[in-house]
Amino acid sequence: MDETRIDGYLAQIAEDGYCIIENVLSPEHADAIADEVRELEQELDTQPYANVFEGAKTKRIYNLLTRGPTFWAIATNPLVLPVVEGVLDHDLLVSSLSTIHIGPGEIPQPIHVDDGIINLPLPHPPLVCNTMYALTDFTEENGATRIIPGSHKFDTAPEFGKHYDSIPAEMSKGSVLVWPGNVWHGGGKNIMPEGGPDSWRMGLAMNYCAGFIRQQENQQIGIPLDMIKTFPKRLQELIGFAPYHGVIGHIDRQSPMAMFDATNTHSLANVFPPSAEG
Ligand SMILES: O=C(O)CCC(=O)C(=O)O
Structure with a gap:
């Protein structure tokens, strides 16, 4: 993605608190991933977690990076990641990857x-930046994410359970909604008829956080190391194997990335460059 487009999305996020990147996936690609998710739901017999936050009629599957290359490519998608890197920085982490099927x-x-x-005073710089891939069309009727534009500038957090006026982030399948973690939002209600075509809203919640805070899902333990060894290098970095700014997260002054390739450049010198060693 060229710099001008990235800057345009970042300007929208700075002003409104969100942007929608259209046509990230072709409709056919979105359908194929949606089919893969439906198969996974069948295999796992996925049921709603049935609580007030995750929903009584919403199916969620977590830890999706263990579920194959389709999901690896979402995490590193070059049409979305540069925008998120612009909100956080290059040393960001994958915080969580899950389905949200309303x-x-x-x-x-x-x-x-x-x-x-x-627990930090508001407003504060973004610590989290989340993205929602629409795998079906997102409409007001089927539960498109509700957003309160400009709320990233508020100095308070919303009161849990209170009604706030919001707008639906309607988008066609294949589009991606991007918002920093301090934007007021929530999944929408679904008023579609039971059993009707396109009555379920399926999204992939591809969430990132700054490299200096803890990820929502523990991917260093939650994904088998033998699988991580087969990941593309950028994904290995993104799940927490590269030290933040070369320092935070080292092991005996070595980058954990060194375990994947003895000849790679993630050596001691990169963790503590000479200028930092005094
Ligand atoms: O499903 C959505 O549109 C938003 C979900 C969400 O914000 C969450 O579960 O934290």
Whole structure:
């Protein structure tokens, strides 16, 4: 993606708190991933977690990076990652990758911020930047994500369970919504008829965080090391095997990336460059 487009999206995020990147996936590609998710739901017999936050009619599958290359490519997607890197920085991490499949009859998710659990005064620089891939069309009726534009500038967090006026982030399948973690938002209600075509809203919640905070899903333990060894290098970095700014997350002054390739450049010198060693 060229710099001008990236800057355009970053300007929208700075102003409104979100942007929508259209046509990231072709409709056929979005359909193929949606089919893969439906098969996975069958295989795992996925049921709603049935709580007020994750929804009573919403199916979620977590730890998707263990589920194959389709999902690896989402995490490193060159049409989205540069925008997220512009919000955080190049040393960002994958925080979590899950499906959010909202069924008919679902009620609105409480409006929330995604970094609210981190007890820092507001507003603060982005610690989290999340993206939602639409694998079906997102409409107001089927539960498109609700956004409160400009809320990233607020100095308070939303009150859990309270109603706030919001807009639906409607988008066609293959598009991606991007928002920093301090934007007020929530999954929408789904008023589609039960059993109707396109009555479920399927999204992939591809969430990132700054490289200096803890990831929502523990991927260094949650993904088998033998699988991680087969990941593309950028994905190995993104799940937490590259030290943040060359320092935070080292092992005995070595980058964990060194374990994947003894000849790679992630040596001691990169973890503590000569100028930092005094
Ligand atoms: O499903 C959505 O549109 C948003 C979900 C969300 O914000 C969450 O579960 O934290």
